[in-house]
Amino acid sequence: MATISVRTEDFDVAAEIARLTSGRTDIGGLGCFIGVVRDDKTHEPSAHGLRALTLEHYPAMTMRAIGRITDEAERRWGLLGCTVIHRVGRMLPGENIVLVLTASAHRQAALDATAFLIDWLKTKAPFWKREEFQSGEGVWVEARDADDTAAARW
Amino acid sequence: MPAPLTVLYFAWLRERVGVAEETVSPPNSVATVADLIEYLANLDQRHAAAFRDRKSVRCAVNQEFADASAILRPGDEVGFFPPVTGG
Numbered sequence: 001m002a003t004i005s006v007r008t009e010d011f012d013v014a015a016e017i018a019r020l021t022s023g024r025t026d027i028g029g030l031g032c033f034i035g036v037v038r039d040d041k042t043h044e045p046s047a048h049g050l051r052a053l054t055l056e057h058y059p060a061m062t063m064r065a066i067g068r069i070t071d072e073a074e075r076r077w078g079l080l081g082c083t084v085i086h087r088v089g090r091m092l093p094g095e096n097i098v099l100v101l102t103a104s105a106h107r108q109a110a111l112d113a114t115a116f117l118i119d120w121l122k123t124k125a126p127f128w129k130r131e132e133f134q135s136g137e138g139v140w141v142e143a144r145d146a147d148d149t150a151a152a153r154w
Numbered sequence: 155m156p157a158p159l160t161v162l163y164f165a166w167l168r169e170r171v172g173v174a175e176e177t178v179s180p181p182n183s184v185a186t187v188a189d190l191i192e193y194l195a196n197l198d199q200r201h202a203a204a205f206r207d208r209k210s211v212r213c214a215v216n217q218e219f220a221d222a223s224a225i226l227r228p229g230d231e232v233g234f235f236p237p238v239t240g241g
Contacts, residue, residue: 035241055240056164056165057164057240058162058164058214058217058233058235060217060231061214061217061218061233064217065217086240086241097241098240098241118241119241121240121241122238122239122240122241123238124219124238125238125240125241126164126214126233126235126238126240127238127239127240127241128164128165128235128236128238128239128240129239129240130165140165140166140236140239141239142236142237142239143236143237143238143239147241
């Protein structure tokens with residue numbers, strides 16, 4: 001059963017790993033992905049810098065959508081444990097956005113399941129990012145075809 | 155479709171419509187999500203602006219992703235939003 005949290009507060013990666021592995025000796029590998037707010041200065045509206053990123057979601061739908069994705073990962077890779085934490089609200093460059101942790105007997109399942117989870121979170125969970133630039137301008141981030149392509153490989 | 159529907163908007167659809175949630179009572183002829191979009195788009199200028207670029211509008215019915223052909227039932231919750239950008 002996956003641990004899923006959608007919240008405004010940051011997460012402590014070491015504490016989450018400890019929670020996932022506590023009291024267990026059957027885990028042989030952990031996969032970890034951390035998404036971070038990035039100030040991409042090559043991106044036109046961001047030439048003067050990103051001030052903040054705000055994540056909006058569809059609360060009544062989010063937990064179920066993530067649960068469906070973690071169920072699929074647990075089933076396909078026989079995971080021994082899985083944690084997904086997704087932050088919402090306003091975040092500054094350098095702050096964490098999302099944590100995906102997977103535990104399995106062998107490395108390949110943990111690594112593949114981690115990639116699957118983040119690819120699917122990007123395309124099948126109801127979150128929307130709004131970028132706020134130093135200029136004061138704000139824009140909603142557009143979905144990228146590359147994300148659909150990444151999700152489709154699974 | 156005489157009974158009301160709850161309609162939710164997210165991201166730029168919410169900004170364009172000007173509300174996050176509303177209750178609408180479309181005529182009986184509104185049977186599907188596509189029909190509802192057509193109905194909403196003709197309510198006023200704000201709704202028209204929100205639904206102008208229909209290729210960029212995604213939908214969920216009762217918190218499950220749905221396509222334009224999905225059949226609506228009285229009391230359904232219908233969410234409209236752009237393609238998701240989380241992760």
